[in-house]
Amino acid sequence: MNRATADAEAAFRELFEAAYDDLLVFVERRTDFALADDVVAETFLVAWRRLDDVPGSLDAARAWLFTVAHNLLRNRQRSEQRQQKLVLRILREPEGYTGGDADAVAAHVDLARAWQHLSPADQEALTLTAIEDLTGPQAAHVLGISRTAFSLRLLRARRRLRQHLRQQQEPGPAPSPATARPASSGGPA
Template identity: 70%
Template sequence: MNRSTPDPEAVFRELYQATYDDLLLFAERRIHPALADDVVAETFLTAWRRLGDVPAPLDEARAWLFGVAHNVLRNRHRSENRHQGLVLRILREPDAVSGAEAEGVAARVDLVRAWQRLSPDEQQAITLTAFEGLTGAQAGRVLGISRPAFSLRLLRARRRLRRHLRSPHEAVALNRPPHPGTTTEIGTSA
C-alpha cells in the first residue's frame, strides 16, 4: 500500500481495493453470507474514520481490518444475545488446480468431518493462519490474546484435527453440528 500520497481518499481506495475480497471472505466464514456485507461496510467505514490508525504495510493493514471485523462480529453476536461460537464457513479464492481433486473425495470427507469436530475456538485459530494467512502475532491481536497464547491454541487445534483425521470413526455423532447454534462447514471445491 502506497502511503506516499497525502490524499486520504486515494490511500483509502488503495486499501479498499487490496483488502475487500479478503475482508468479505473473513466475514462470510463467520456469519451468514447475507449479513457479511454489513460487517464489511461497518469495518471499512471504521477504517475510513480512523485511517491514521491503519498500519502502512499491507499485511498489517489487513490484519488490522480483520481485528475490527472481529469486534464488529462479536458485538453483533452480543447484541443478538446469541451465545454461539464462531460460525465458520471455509471459503477461498479459486485457483487453477486443486490437490484435493487428485486425492479423492473420501479424504476430503474425512477432513470435513474432522473439521466439524473441532471447537469454534479451534476452527478460528486454524482459519486465521491457514486461510487468512496471519502470523501468530497478528492472529493474537485479532483475538485479543497474547501471541504465546495463540500459538498454544493453534497447536492444540492442529493436534486435535490430526487426531480426528486418524480416528474418523470415533463414537461422535457426526451427523449433527458439534456445537449447537453454529453452521460450521467446509464447502467442496468447484
C-alpha cells in the first residue's frame, strides 16, 4: 500500500467516525428507518469515490456529506414519484378500450401487481428503457454504471417481472388428497 492510499484511508476513516452518527440521525428524520442505513452508506460511498472533492476541514466535510445525503434523498424521492406515475399509467385503460375486453384489463391489473413486487432498482431499469425510451448505454450512463452492468440489471429485471406475472396467472395449488377430505377418527378402514 502506498503512502497516498494510506493517507486517503486514514482521512476517510476519520471523516466516517466523526460524521456517521450525526448523518444517520439527519437521514432518519427525512426517510424511513429501513432506508436510512442505505442512504448513509451511499453517501459515504460517494465520499470515498470523490475523496479529493471532500473539503479539508472536518466541519466543511460534514456539511458536504449532509449535502450529498440530501441530494441522494431527493433523487430517491423523484425516482419513487416516477415509479408511482408509471404504476398509474399502467393501470389506465388501454388505448381504444371499449369495455368489452376483460382480458386486456386483467392483463393490466396483473402487470400492476407484478410491478409492485419488483425492487426499486428493477423498476428503475425497466422504466428507463420502456417508459423513458432510453437505449441501454444511455440508461447505464444515467445510473452511473457500465453498459454491461445495466444490461445484466435489465435482463434480471425483465426475468423477475415475467416470473411475477406467471405466478399471478397460475392457479393456486390443488388440494392434496390428504387435505381434501376430512380425516376420520376411527383410523384406517
